[in-house]
Structures are given as structure tokens and as C-alpha cells.
Amino acid sequence: MNQAVLKTSQLTKIYQGVTVLHNVSVTLEAGKIYGLIGQNGAGKTTLMRLISGLAFPSGGSLELFGRQGEQALQAERKRVGCMIEYPGIVGHMSARENLRLHRLMKGIPNPEIEEELLRLVGLADTDKKKAKNFSLGMKQRLGIAIALIGNPELLILDEPINGLDPLGVVEIRNLLKQLSEERMITILISSHNLPELYQTATDYLFIHQGQLREALTLAQLDERCRQHIRIECDQPDKLVSLLESELGTQNVQVLPDKTIKLYDYYDDREQVSRLMFDHGIRVMALSNEGDTLEDYYISLIGGGKHD
């Protein structure tokens, strides 16, 4: 296993008596890009705020680069860059001036980093233009540049592609991959754009109603999303036991809406049809499919089209 950049154990946050994050235990390894997925209000920003020290946990513990305790965490947070909610942009300043402000606030002496970061995020030609006149995409990029001041080893980005046009989305994706591959930066990124996240992340954290429901690598996700026969029928329980007794497979998932996913017999759908016909099971739908990240997420939380 790679070095753990972050380790949380039973991390909990309670706001005014309401538990918004509940016993979250997660480990982030160096150089990976973690996609944080969850509905509005699931607790993604709260988790990011706790990691970056913008809020304090109500329970559980947090370890950064192998160290814990408030003093140690404060020191280790110098190795963390974040863009959470409002990226700390001053509207009447240019991109460069904004970067200078944050550089000086962080006590970083070398001004060359301003030019380097402006180029890295594609804002080098914005000159004296004030940040308040930037498009949303430009503000997002400036936010990322600000987060990168101080060469962080862990980068936390809350919805960094929100509001970007398709080209901007691809540019940010390439930038994040470059940062991860060339500088071994670990990235935690939240987004509701799941197709995009699928192209960017190496690992996925699914958070639902304040709880970490699943943590998967890309390979594990692909395995879960692999090809299957999707069956809707009038007697799903009977079919599941017939699949086991007659066709010898338990390689089946039953979704909350009783749709069945059968991961065997993909190339022999006819046997499955015959089995149902022979036992008087009425078929409403039978098709070969593979899941997307979006499908997987929806079936995991048991909502959306599967309700």
C-alpha cells in the first residue's frame, strides 16, 4: 500500500444536534485522484472542511501525513491546498494580484510561482483584467491556482468543474491528471458530473446521508459495472432461486425496485428466457447492459430510475 496521505477514523460532524457526517473512516493514498460522490447535502463539503481545518470534528479522528493532534495537523495542513465553496478571490484584483496576495499570506518568497501557476491553469493572458469580470470557468481556474500555491501534496477541490464549458472541463481534467502523474499530488475532488469524474478519478468514495457507503478503485468499479443481463419480471424472488437451482448461478444482484442484474449467461440470454418461460415467470424486460458510474451510484443509493 502507498503512503497514507490522509486517514480518518469514525469522523463525525454534528451541527445543531443534527449529525451531518457519521463515522466516516477513509484512507487516501499518495498520488491518487479520489472522486467524492454524493447527493446535495450528503456531507461532501463538510468532510472537505474537516480535512482542511475549516471546521472541527465533533467526534472521531483525523491523521494527515501520518500525524494527528491539533498542533501536528496545523503544521501538516501547510502541505494541503484547497478550493472549497468560495475560492477566496478578491474581485477588484487581477489573477496575478490574487495569486500574489495568497502567496504573501502563505509566506512564500518566490514570485516566479505566480507566472508558473497562471500558465498552468491557462490564465497567463488575462493581464490586468479584474477577477470580478472573469467568467465562472476563469474563476474556477484561479481558485485552483490559489489552491496550488505552496506546492501542496494533497489538493482538495470542491466542485472544481462546476460551470465550466466542455473544453474547460477537459482542460481541468488534463491539469489534474498532470498534477497527479508528474508531481504525485493526491487529489480529492467532488463533482456531480459523474461521466467526467469517471474519466478523471482513480478511486471513488460514495457518500450518502453523511455516511461513507463505499470506497472503490477504478478496477473495482469497472468490475461492479461489468456487463450483465437486466431482467424485469413478475416473480423476481422465484427467478433468483431458479437461477441458482437450475442454472447454478448466484452471480445476481437484486436492485431495490426488484430489477435483477445477472452477471452470468451474458452470451446465452436464451437459456434464461427459456427458464422463465418454463416456470411461468412473466418477463417485462430483458436486455444486455453494462453500467455507467451514474447507474452504479443510483443503484447503490437505491434512488432515481430504480425507484
Ligand SMILES: Nc1ncnc2c1ncn2[C@@H]1O[C@H](COP(=O)(O)OP(=O)(O)OP(=O)(O)O)[C@@H](O)[C@H]1O
Ligand atoms: N455550518 C453549518 N451549519 C449547519 N448545518 C450545516 C452547516 N454546514 C453544512 N450543514 C448541513 O450539513 C449537511 C451536509 O452539507 P454539505 O455541504 O456537506 O453537503 P454536500 O454533500 O457538500 O452538498 P452539495 O452537493 O449540495 O454541495 C447539509 O444538510 C447542510 O445543510
